[in-house]
Amino acid sequence: MTDAMKLVVVGASGRMGQALIRIIHEAEGTVLHAAVERPGAAAIGRDAGEIAGLGPIGITVTDDPLAAFLAADGVIDFTAPAASVEFAALAAQARIVHVIGTTGCSPDDEAKFEAAGRHARVVKSGNMSLGVNLLSVLVKQAAKALDAAGWDIEVLEMHHKHKVDAPSGTALLLGDAAAAGRGIDLADHSVRVRDGHTGPREQGSIGFATLRGGSVVGDHSVVLAGEGELITLSHNALDRTIFARGALKAALWARDRKPGYYSMLDVLGLSSS
Ligand SMILES: NC(=O)C1=CN([C@@H]2O[C@H](COP(=O)(O)OP(=O)(O)OC[C@H]3O[C@@H](n4cnc5c(N)ncnc54)[C@H](O)[C@@H]3O)[C@@H](O)[C@H]2O)C=CC1
Numbered sequence: 272m273t274d275a276m277k278l279v280v281v282g283a284s285g286r287m288g289q290a291l292i293r294i295i296h297e298a299e300g301t302v303l304h305a306a307v308e309r310p311g312a313a314a315i316g317r318d319a320g321e322i323a324g325l326g327p328i329g330i331t332v333t334d335d336p337l338a339a340f341l342a343a344d345g346v347i348d349f350t351a352p353a354a355s356v357e358f359a360a361l362a363a364q365a366r367i368v369h370v371i372g373t374t375g376c377s378p379d380d381e382a383k384f385e386a387a388g389r390h391a392r393v394v395k396s397g398n399m400s401l402g403v404n405l406l407s408v409l410v411k412q413a414a415k416a417l418d419a420a421g422w423d424i425e426v427l428e429m430h431h432k433h434k435v436d437a438p439s440g441t442a443l444l445l446g447d448a449a450a451a452g453r454g455i456d457l458a459d460h461s462v463r464v465r466d467g468h469t470g471p472r473e474q475g476s477i478g479f480a481t482l483r484g485g486s487v488v489g490d491h492s493v494v495l496a497g498e499g500e501l502i503t504l505s506h507n508a509l510d511r512t513i514f515a516r517g518a519l520k521a522a523l524w525a526r527d528r529k530p531g532y533y534s535m536l537d538v539l540g541l542s543s544s
Pocket residue numbers: 281282283284285286287288307308309310312349350351354371372373374375396397398399400440514
C-alpha cells in the first residue's frame with residue numbers, strides 16, 4: 272500500500288487554506304505535513320487545526336516554506352500571484368507536486384509556473400471544481416456549434432466582497448473555452464470593461480461582466496445571445512469544499528506523473544473534449 276501523501280497547505284489561514292486543512296484532515300490517502308503563512312501573519316506559531324476550526328492537530332503554522340516542502344510530497348497553494356511564483360520555484364527545487372489555485376496571475380507569472388513544470392508536477396486551474404471544468408467543455412461545444420454572426424457570447428460572474436482580482440479566474444477559463452470553440456484567441460477578442468458611449472457590440476467579441484458583494488462563493492454564467500433567444504450555461508458554487516476536494520484530487524493524480532504543467536481538465540480526463 273502507498274504511504275499517505277504528505278501535503279503542505281500554504282496560505283493556511285486564508286478562506287481556502289482553512290477549507291483545505293479541514294478536507295485533508297478527513298480525507299483518506301493524504302496527511303497534513305505542514306501549514307505555511309506569510310511572515311508576520313497572525314497565524315504563525317498557532318496550531319493549524321485550531322485556525323481551521325478542528326481543534327488542535329499538532330501542526331504549528333510556520334513561515335518557512337522550503338523547510339516544509341523538502342520533506343513533503345506536495346503543496347496546495349491558494350494564495351496570491353507573487354507568493355505562488357515563489358512557491359513554484361521552491362516546489363521545483365524540492366521536486367514535488369504543486370497544485371496552484373491562485374487567480375489574477377500575469378502572463379509572466381504563467382510562464383514561470385510552466386517553467387517550474389520542468390522539475391515539479393504542477394497542476395493549475397482557475398477553478399478546481401468538477402462542475403466548472405465540465406461546464407467549460409459544454410461552453411466550448413456550444414461556442415463551436417453557434418456561429419459568431421448569429422450568437423454573441425458574454426461571461427458573467429459574481430463573488431464575495433473580499434475578492435481582489437477581476438474578471439475571476441473561472442470567468443477567464445470559461446472565456447478561453449468559448450474562444451477555443453470559436454477557434455480564436457481570447458486575448459484578441461475579449462471586452463473586459465464597458466463604460467460610457469461604447470458604440471455597438473463588435474461581432475465575435477467575448478464580453479465580461481463582474482459583480483462583487485456579500486459572501487457569494489462563486490457564481491458564473493456564459494450567455495449565448497441570438498436573435499430572439501438566449502442560452503445560459505451556469506455554475507453556482509455553494510461551498511468552498513468543492514475547490515478543496517478538487518485540489519486534493521489533483522495532488523493525488525499528479526503524485527505518479529512525470530514533471531509537467533497540467534490542468535484540471537487533464538486530472539478529470541476531459542482535456543481532449
Ligand atoms: N482555483 C480555484 O478553484 C479557486 C481559487 N481561489 C483563489 O485562491 C486565492 C486565495 O483565495 P482566498 O483563500 O479566498 O484568499 P484569502 O485572502 O482568504 O487567503 C490567501 C492567504 O494567502 C496568504 N498568503 C499571501 N502571501 C503569502 C505568502 N507569501 N506565504 C504564505 N501565505 C501567503 C494570506 O496571508 C492569506 O491567508 C485567490 O487568488 C482566489 O481567487 C479561490 C477559490 C477557488
